[in-house]
Each structure stands twice: as C-alpha cells, then as structure tokens.
Amino acid sequence: MEHFLVSSFISLVFFLDFADGGSIGVNYGRVANNLPSAVKVAELLKSQGLERVKVFDTDPAVLKAFSRTGIKVTVDLPNEKLSYAAKNPSFATSWVQRNVAAYYPATQIEAIAVGNEVFVDPHNTTRFLVSAMKNIHQALVKLNLHSAIKVSSPIALSALQNSYPSSAGSFRSELVEPVFKPMLDFLRQTGSFLMVNAYPFFAYESNTDVISLDYALFRENPGVVDLRSGLRYFNLFDAQIDAVFAAMSALKYDDIKLVVTETGWPSKGDENEVGASVENAAAYNGNLVRKILTGGGTPLRPNADLTVFLFALFNENEKFGPSSERNYGLFYPNEQKVYDIPFTVEGLKNYRGNRPPAVGGQPVTNPVNGGGGVSKSTTGNTWCVANSEIGKEKLQAALDYACGEGGADCRAIQQGGPCYDPNTLEAHASFAFNSYYQKNGRGSWTCSFGGAAAVVTQPPKFGNCELPSGTEH
Numbered sequence: 458m459e460h461f462l463v464s465s466f467i468s469l470v471f472f473l474d475f476a477d478g479g480s481i482g483v484n485y486g487r488v489a490n491n492l493p494s495a496v497k498v499a500e501l502l503k504s505q506g507l508e509r510v511k512v513f514d515t516d517p518a519v520l521k522a523f524s525r526t527g528i529k530v531t532v533d534l535p536n537e538k539l540s541y542a543a544k545n546p547s548f549a550t551s552w553v554q555r556n557v558a559a560y561y562p563a564t565q566i567e568a569i570a571v572g573n574e575v576f577v578d579p580h581n582t583t584r585f586l587v588s589a590m591k592n593i594h595q596a597l598v599k600l601n602l603h604s605a606i607k608v609s610s611p612i613a614l615s616a617l618q619n620s621y622p623s624s625a626g627s628f629r630s631e632l633v634e635p636v637f638k639p640m641l642d643f644l645r646q647t648g649s650f651l652m653v654n655a656y657p658f659f660a661y662e663s664n665t666d667v668i669s670l671d672y673a674l675f676r677e678n679p680g681v682v683d684l685r686s687g688l689r690y691f692n693l694f695d696a697q698i699d700a701v702f703a704a705m706s707a708l709k710y711d712d713i714k715l716v717v718t719e720t721g722w723p724s725k726g727d728e729n730e731v732g733a734s735v736e737n738a739a740a741y742n743g744n745l746v747r748k749i750l751t752g753g754g755t756p757l758r759p760n761a762d763l764t765v766f767l768f769a770l771f772n773e774n775e776k777f778g779p780s781s782e783r784n785y786g787l788f789y790p791n792e793q794k795v796y797d798i799p800f801t802v803e804g805l806k807n808y809r810g811n812r813p814p815a816v817g818g819q820p821v822t823n824p825v826n827g828g829g830g831v832s833k834s835t836t837g838n839t840w841c842v843a844n845s846e847i848g849k850e851k852l853q854a855a856l857d858y859a860c861g862e863g864g865a866d867c868r869a870i871q872q873g874g875p876c877y878d879p880n881t882l883e884a885h886a887s888f889a890f891n892s893y894y895q896k897n898g899r900g901s902w903t904c905s906f907g908g909a910a911a912v913v914t915q916p917p918k919f920g921n922c923e924l925p926s927g928t929e930h
Contacts, residue, residue, distance in 0.1 A: 478752035481800055482509060482766035483787060484719055489773040491790045495522035498770070501792055506801045511718070511766065515556035515571060524563045531568035532556060534593060536578050539571070543588035546595065553596035557606065562770060567606055569593055570718075573656060574613040576632065579860040579885070581871045583632070586610060587639045589759035594647055609644065611652035611718045615864065617700055623757065624686035626700030627707055641710045653701050654719035657693040658741070659864065662731050663897070666692065674722075675739060675744035682785060688756040694720065694745065699757040715761070720745070721768035723781035723794050729900040733781045735796050742767055742787070743798035743810040750802050777858045838926045841894035841904035843886035843916050855909035856886040869922075876922035884919035886910075889922040891917075 481631040485498060492502070499522045503511065511531035512519055523530055534542060534552065542549045557566050572588045575582050582627050597603040614620060616637075618629045628637045644651060661673040671678040673693045681696070690696045698717065705713055722741035726733025745765065754761035772786035772795065788793055799808045841854060860867035869876040870885045890910040897903040906910045918923050 458619075459548045464649050473714075478766040478802070479762040480509075481746050481749055482507070483770045483800075484721075484766055484768040485510070486768075486773050486776070488776045489771065489790065490775055492771055492773075493792060494761065495519045497792070499523050499526050499528060500887060501788070506803070508680045511568075511570065513570070515633050519559045520556075520564050523565075524560065527565070529565045529567045531570060532566055533570040534572060534589065536572045536575060536580065536582050539575065539582045539585040539589045539624050542571070542592050543585035546592045549589070549592035550596040553593060553600065553602075558602065561602065561606075568649075569597075569606060570652065571608060571610045574861065575610060576616050576629075576636075577860055577864075577867065577924065579856060579867050579889070583636060583871075586636060587643065590643055594643070603647070603886075607649040608647060609649045609652045609716075610640070611654055612693070613864075614656075614697060614701075615866070617704055619657055620697065620700040622685050622739065623690065623696045623699035624683050624688070624703050626703030626705045626755055633708065638708060639691050641705065641713055644713050645710065649715065650714040650716050651701070651705070652718040653698070653718050654699075655694065655717055656720060658722045659696060660693060660697070660732075660733065664729050670732060670737070672739040673732070675748060675879035676740065683756075686757070690756060691836075692748075693756045694748075698763070698884040699755045702755065702757050702761075715763065717765040719764060719766060719768045721785045723784045724772075724786070725784035726781035727779045727899075727902050729851065729902050730781050733784070738785075739796035739798055739810070743796075743808065746798060746800060747805060747808070747810070750805060777907065778855060778862060781864065810856060838914065838916070839899055840892045840913050840917050841887075841899075841910050841926050842913055842924070843890060844909055844911050845883045847907075847909045849882060851907065852882055852886050852909050855906035855908040856882070856889050859889040859893045859906065863889075863893045865889045865896065867892065876919070878922075879920045881919075884922070887917060887919060888922065888924060895925065 495518050505525065508527065509525055509529040513533040514535055515532045520530065520532070538552070543554065557569065560566060571593055572578070572586060573583065590610060592609045594603060597606055597608070616628060616632065617626060619625050619627045623736065641651070647657070657673050661668050661670065669678055672681065672691070675692045678691060680691045682689050690776050701715060703929065705711065722738040723730070723733040724735045724738040749763055749765050752762055753759065767787065769785045769787070771788050771790055772784050774783055778783040787798070788794055798810065799805050845852065859865040866895070867889050868874055870888050871877060876888050886909070890904065890906060894904045904910050
C-alpha cells in the first residue's frame with residue numbers, strides 16, 4: 458500500500474527469525490481511536506512469539522513500552538523531517554541522540570527507516586532522501602552505534618518503470634542517477650538492505666480479467682511464464698518482488714538484500730473492491746506466512762530468505778479512503794483475531810488453511826496466461842476534481858491520501874512537472890483525484906474522498922494542464 462505517512466500515523470512491524478526460512482512481521486498502525494495501549498500491544502506481540510517491531514515514528518510511549526521486553530525495534534524519521542536531516546547534519550545528530558540513543562540499549566533499536574515511500578510523497582521530498590540517510594548514518598557513527606543500527610528507506614512498487622515481465626523490472630529512469638544509484642551504493646557500503654512495499658491485492662483488484670485469484674492467493678494454478686527468463690511463477694507476490702530484484706540487477710546491485718516492509722489483503726471492502734473478503738485475506742496472509750517461514754525465496758532469487766511484514770496488526774477505524782483501508786487488520790482492537798493464521802513455524806505444524814502454494818522457478822518454454830500487468834480501463838468522458846468548499850485542511854488530507862496510499866500518479870504535480878503550475882491546492886488535488894479516479898475504473902466510490910471531490914462531465918483545465926480522461930489512457 459503506498460502510504461504517505463503523516464505525523465499522526467504510527468506503524469509498527471514485528472517479526473521472528475527462523476533458521477530454515479525467512480521472517481514474518483506485521484505492521485501496527487494507530488490511525489484509530491479504540492486501540493489497546495502500547496504496553497498491551499507489546500504483550501500481544503510477545504504472546505504471539507514475535508520478537509521485532511518497526512515503528513514509523515519515535516513516539517516516546519511506544520519506545521518505552523518495548524523497553525526491556527527483548528523486542529527489537531526499528532524507528533522512523535518521518536518524511537516531513539527529511540529536508541532538515543539532509544541540509545543540517547547537526548539536526549540529524551540531535552534527532553538520533555533524542556530518539557535513538559536516549560532509549561538504546563534498554564529499547565533494542567536495530568534500524569532506522571528514513572522516510573516512507575518518499576517518491577510518492579506529494580511534498581517533493583525525494584531530493585532530500587539520500588543526503589538524509591547519509592547524515593543519519595554519520596550521526597550513528599559519531600555515537601558508535603552504526604554497527605548495531607542500520608539505515609534504509611521503504612519504496613513503493615510505483616518506483617518501478619517496468620514490472621512485467623519480472624525479468625524486465627527497472628527503476629523509473631528519472632530516479633536512477635539522482636536517487637537509486639547513490640542510495641544502493643549507500644546500502645552496500647553500510648551493509649544495509651532495500652525496503653519494499655508490495656500489494657498483490659491492488660494488482661489483482663485492477664486486473665481481474667487477466668490475473669486469477671488463485672495466482673494472487675498462492676493457491677494451486679497453472680503458473681505464469683516469464684518469456685524473457687523462462688521462469689514460471691505460481692504467485693503474484695514472487696513476480697512483484699523479482700521485478701525489484703531485476704531492477705537492482707540491471708544496475709549491478711545483485712548483492713543488496715531486500716526486505717518487504719508492507720504487504721497484505723483486506724478482509725472487507727466496498728462493493729467495487731473486488732476480492733476483499735475474510736476468506737481471501739486469510740488465504741493470502743496464511744499462505745504467504747507458510748511460504749516465507751518454510752524458505753525457498755523467489756524464482757529469480759531461490760536462496761533469498763525474505764523478511765516480510767504483514768499489513769496490518771489492527772483494523773483502524775479512522776483511516777481515510779475506501780472501506781478496505783480500515784480492514785487490513787489481523788486483529789480487532791479487542792485483540793481477537795479477524796481470522797486464524799499462524800505467525801511462527803510452531804504454529805504452522807497444526808495449520809491446514811487453504812490449498813498450499815506451488816513452488817515456482819522452473820524454466821519452461823510454453824507460456825501460461827494469468828499474471829500479466831495489463832491495466833483494465835472503461836470508456837466514457839468523466840473527470841474527478843476537487844471541491845474547494847470543503848476547506849483546505851480536508852482537501853490537503855485527501856490529496857495526501859490520493860498521492861500516498863491511493864497510489865495516484867502525482868509526478869506531474871511535483872516541482873518541475875508539467876502540471877506543477879498553477880501551484881494551488883485545488884489544482885494539485887484535482888490532478889491527484891482524477892488520477893486515482895481514472896486508475897480505478899471511474900467507479901462512483903473512487904471520486905468521493907470524504908466529500909473533497911466530485912465527478913464532472915466537462916473537461917477541466919488548470920492553467921496549461923489538462924486532466925486526462927480514461928479514453929486517453
């Protein structure tokens with residue numbers, strides 16, 4: 458899920474290492490008014506046998522709750538602070554002292570995520586990312602913490618220019634020289650890893666005509682052949698992750714490890730959110746856990762024991778957007794499971810669940826349909842534009858959602874983009890809302906944004922920027 462994390466959002470991830478496979482984690486978001494305390498959450502994680510947590514800020518109550526629990530913690534420098542950390546090394550040092558060193562080692566902080574999905578952040582923070590990462594690392598060096606604490610930054614799959622077939626994976630061309638090469642150099646030099654957020658649900662929901670549900674849920678299926686590599690894929694997750702591996706390989710960074718920081722499937726959604734159900738969520742997450750904990754890697758990287766963080770720990774009742782956004786939880790706020798899946802190797806022993814996933818990777822010569830990256834579209838000239846009367850605060854929140862979690866393509870409204878001018882909230886929000894609307898098939902539910910948007914039948918224009926309709930895609 459492409460999350461633009463505002464300051465009110467905190468996400469935790471926990472996971473447990475296993476000798477014979479990878480690691481499973483879960484994001485713990487707090488965009489809700491009915492969740493248990495951080496102390497109770499720490500107890501819940503321990504009761505599930507899970508030993509690591511990732512926090513998307515440095516909330517003192519959360520960090521204190523995990524003190525002396527034996528749970529390892531990853532903290533986050535929020536996107537809105539990237540510019541300060543990039544421009545001012547003393548800010549980076551002070552931030553590390555206050556938010557990391559002050560709690561370490563009682564709270565076993567082991568990593569810092571610098572920003573989250575920065576490339577889709579509508580506030581144009583991409584140019585600060587690598588410098589911020591380097592300054593945070595140098596602050597750790599000054600405090601002699603650099604060996605124990607790693608620095609990275611989660612990216613969304615929208616950072617890929619090509620993702621299908623997997624072997625043709627590549628990063629967006631405009632990001633390669635200024636961002637990816639220096640970032641991957643940094644990760645290599647510091648012994649860190651690339652963080653990636655991947656959601657097969659979104660790909661399936663938008664392409665049900667070409668992607669089978671069994672393929673998306675790790676269930677038995679004929680498989681999909683990558684005609685370039687000859688590898689057969691039996692699940693969409695592997696195909697997405699191998700596209701990132703291929704993109705790194707294309708730049709000669711085969712040695713960089715990868716961690717999947719977000720993935721999941723909603724247990725409930727709006728009428729138009731095809732595939733969102735308890736049964737499918739249990740199948741996706743349960744089969745993914747089994748795949749990761751029993752090892753095997755991906756077809757392109759069969760020896761890569763992945764660390765994967767499920768999204769999310771709780772259903773969060775105050776999240777913005779369609780119903781699915783409030784229904785990714787593995788647990789209800791009362792700590793009862795939404796559906797029963799294991800999180801540990803021990804738990805797998807008594808787990809039957811859905812049909813077991815097939816193992817991919819065997820080279821083949823005959824293609825099988827069912828896993829392409831074809832985007833569906835419908836016809837009709839309608840557009841989605843901002844409702845300026847709702848107020849700046851709500852309009853800004855809706856814009857942040859559209860460009861973040863909503864996955865709208867907001868590159869054109871970033872500084873230097875063809876639709877940056879006019880530089881007004883209404884113009885930028887209209888572009889983002891329309892991108893989201895067109896991308897999601899122009900269903901009525903895709904142009905609401907809590908009353909911040911409305912459908913129009915006449916082509917809107919802001920300055921020299923014309924908003925595309927679906928028939929132009």
